[in-house]
Amino acid sequence: TACSSKYVLSQMHPMWQGPLVVPGGDRQSPIDIVVRKSIFDSKLKPLVTKYDPHTCQQIWNNGYSFLVEYDDTTDKSTLQGGPMEDKFRLCQFHFHWGETNAWGSEHTVDKKLFPAELHLVHWNSDKYSLFEEAVMEDNGLAVIGVFLKVGKRHEGLQKLVDALPAIRHKNSVVAFNRFDPGCLLPTNTDDYWTYHGSLTTPPLTESVTWMIMKQHIEVSHEQLAVFRSLLFTSAEEDMQKSMVNNFRVQQPLRGRAVRSSFN
Numbered sequence: 129t130a131c132s133s134k135y136v137l138s139q140m141h142p143m144w145q146g147p148l149v150v151p152g153g154d155r156q157s158p159i160d161i162v163v164r165k166s167i168f169d170s171k172l173k174p175l176v177t178k179y180d181p182h183t184c185q186q187i188w189n190n191g192y193s194f195l196v197e198y199d200d201t202t203d204k205s206t207l208q209g210g211p212m213e214d215k216f217r218l219c220q221f222h223f224h225w226g227e228t229n230a231w232g233s234e235h236t237v238d239k240k241l242f243p244a245e246l247h248l249v250h251w252n253s254d255k256y257s258l259f260e261e262a263v264m265e266d267n268g269l270a271v272i273g274v275f276l277k278v279g280k281r282h283e284g285l286q287k288l289v290d291a292l293p294a295i296r297h298k299n300s301v302v303a304f305n306r307f308d309p310g311c312l313l314p315t316n317t318d319d320y321w322t323y324h325g326s327l328t329t330p331p332l333t334e335s336v337t338w339m340i341m342k343q344h345i346e347v348s349h350e351q352l353a354v355f356r357s358l359l360f361t362s363a364e365e366d367m368q369k370s371m372v373n374n375f376r377v378q379q380p381l382r383g384r385a386v387r388s389s390f391n
């Protein structure tokens with residue numbers, strides 16, 4: 129679907145941290161969430177996700193992460209509620225992780241790093257008709273962020289992990305059907321922090337309403353090790369580079385408020 133093919137990430141250095149200056153650039157992501165500075169907002173509603181596992185289409189290595197893409201031509205897999213007024217359509221989910229369990233997440237909570245972070249990317253289908261349009265608008269995208277911790281094996285994730293060896297190299301793709309991304313959400317999705325930010329890779333557009341879950345999910349060390357067996361490089365390149373540390377450095381808050389849905 130358009131939500132990621134159009135935005136195949138640029139050829140920048142895999143450890144993309146970019147000196148790239150973004151026009152405006154006063155609402156960039158990721159950030160450190162300073163818990164004691166977040167503001168409880170009782171008007172924040174619970175998230176409502178309605179994901180149809182049959183809209184799952186493929187999983188592919190885009191040279192920066194691996195993306196599980198959904199058919200976003202209809203309102204079959206949607207997100208609403210939270211701080212949002214509109215309905216958003218799921219287009220893909222992907223992860224960011226480190227070379228060790230000591231780091232890997234993009235966001236942090238009081239500077240605490242997690243070994244990985246899941247991002248479920250949605251676009252505003254009430255206001256726009258294509259992902260490409262929504263990605264340019266300040267209320268265009270909604271991304272759910274979920275922290276991963278190393279612990280017990282995540283049974284739902286295993287189906288995804290088993291598909292990864294087939295997409296080891298950049299630009300490899302394999303059919304992937306009937307996967308319910310809801311199984312990757314924590315049991316409690318009522319407690320989250322929300323702020324206005326951006327995509328964390330090119331095009332870096334400041335179009336994202338972020339919802340970062342307070343509760344993490346657990347995956348096993350072995351499952352994370354399979355993430356790290358992916359490669360940034362394509363089969364043709366002679367220098368194979370492990371796909372690790374695919375996170376962006378934290379960005380200045382620039383006076384933005386981070387609200388919490390919980391006290």
Ligand SMILES: Clc1ccc(Cc2nnn[n-]2)cc1
Nearest residue numbers: 131132135247249327328329
């Ligand atoms: Cl379409 C697209 C482009 C970049 C990213 C990377 C990212 N941005 N924010 N979190 N991850 C995800 C989807």
Ligand SMILES: [Zn+2]
Nearest residue numbers: 222224247328
């Ligand atoms: Zn991401």
